[in-house]
Amino acid sequence: MTHGPPDHVLDLFAADGLLEPLEGGQGTSWRAGDLVLSPGRDATQLGWLAPVQARLAVRLDEEAPRSVRLALPVPARDGRLVVDGWAATRFEPGTTPCHDLPTLRATAHLLHARLAGAVPVRPDGLDARTDRWAVAERQAYDADAAVRAARTRSEPGHRDLVAALAAELDDTSLGREQLVHADLAGNVLLDAAGTPFVIDLSPAWRSPLWAEAVCVLDAGLWFGAPADTLDDWRSGLHRQAMLRAALFRILADQPCDVARYAALGLA
Numbered sequence: 001m002t003h004g005p006p007d008h009v010l011d012l013f014a015a016d017g018l019l020e021p022l023e024g025g026q027g028t029s030w031r032a033g034d035l036v037l038s039p040g041r042d043a044t045q046l047g048w049l050a051p052v053q054a055r056l057a058v059r060l061d062e063e064a065p066r067s068v069r070l071a072l073p074v075p076a077r078d079g080r081l082v083v084d085g086w087a088a089t090r091f092e093p094g095t096t097p098c099h100d101l102p103t104l105r106a107t108a109h110l111l112h113a114r115l116a117g118a119v120p121v122r123p124d125g126l127d128a129r130t131d132r133w134a135v136a137e138r139q140a141y142d143a144d145a146a147v148r149a150a151r152t153r154s155e156p157g158h159r160d161l162v163a164a165l166a167a168e169l170d171d172t173s174l175g176r177e178q179l180v181h182a183d184l185a186g187n188v189l190l191d192a193a194g195t196p197f198v199i200d201l202s203p204a205w206r207s208p209l210w211a212e213a214v215c216v217l218d219a220g221l222w223f224g225a226p227a228d229t230l231d232d233w234r235s236g237l238h239r240q241a242m243l244r245a246a247l248f249r250i251l252a253d254q255p256c257d258v259a260r261y262a263a264l265g266l267a
Contacts, residue, residue: 004030005037009086012076013037023097029200034091035074038200041087043080045203046073048125050081052179053201056118068110069197089199094192099185099223104215107188107196112180112208119179122205136252137182137204140244143169149251157258162250164267165243172240174207182211182248185218209237213245220264221249230264242266 004019010032017033029038050073057070071089075081098104126134139145143166150162181187183202191197204211213233219225233242246266250256 005032005039005086006084009037009083012078012080012083013074013086013088014077015088031091035088036071036091036199037086037088039085041082041085042129042131043082044128045125046081046087048123049201049203050075050087052119052123056114059118060114066193066195068107068114069191069195070111070201071197071199092189092191092197095189095197098188098190098196099219099225101216101219101223101225101229103190103196104185104188104219105212107198108181108184108208108212108215110196111184111198112178112211115180116178116208122177123179123203126203126205132254133182133202133248133252134204136248137206139251140247143167146247146251153256155256155258157262158250158256161258161261161267162247165247165250168239168243170240172237174209174237174241174244177205177207180204180206180208180211182206182214183218184211184215185223207241209241210244213238213241214248217242217245217249217264221260230266 004021013035015032015035015037020031022029022031022036028040029036053070054073057072060066060069071092073081074088074090076083076088081087139149146162146166150159153159181198181201182204183200184198187198187200189197189199216229216233220229230242232238246261250261
């Protein structure tokens with residue numbers, strides 16, 4: 001858990017109330033009154049993402065009945081979306097973490113259908129991302145780049161695992177690409193009415209099938225999904241999606257728990 005937001009950040013976001021660390025997401029967020037404050041946010045990315053997210057969050061909350069919800073970004077008093085790396089969203093009371101894989105997959109389908117309508121054209125801001133997740137995502141779609149990246153890693157078995165997965169990549173299309181949430185499995189809550197409430201939107205312009213594969217993989221790795229979770233992802237189109245999902249995670253994880261991935265029989 002990170003240290004909580006400093007006083008000047010709390011002041012600019014007009015946050016009050018007792019500071020409380022929150023579970024979920026990357027485990028770095030804090031509640032302050034009716035806000036959730038999260039560190040490590042990029043002002044350039046939120047400059048284009050937050051307005052999209054805010055409009056969609058309001059639209060989803062106006063649906064009756066609600067089928068999926070999205071955390072609402074909140075700007076600081078001076079209009080900034082990010083203050084010294086901290087950004088805020090509205091706190092939703094009465095939520096519980098959701099790690100049920102069928103619910104996560106249904107949430108992915110609902111959210112991505114709404115995102116496809118809300119963002120019809122690829123945002124230019126995605127090209128500016130240089131964080132390790134964005135870099136790994138690009139490498140996962142390029143076998144040679146993935147293998148080169150693995151050569152710099154020291155974890156035992158890492159290079160061999162990446163090489164084995166990259167060798168299976170082919171030019172199969174995973175379907176139409178759009179804005180997707182690339183980190184759903186740990187970022188879905190259920191609100192007081194049982195409606196999925198999505199937090200920490202991690203944007204990527206990829207096929208929804210790839211984003212779903214990442215979600216399934218994460219559920220098997222970290223959230224107690226059954227041992228047969230990946231059985232439907234071992235051949236054909238779904239295999240190609242899972243290969244890219246696995247390469248993305250294995251290359252982004254620093255350090256990477258190679259044994260945990262190997263235990264799933266990915267290669």
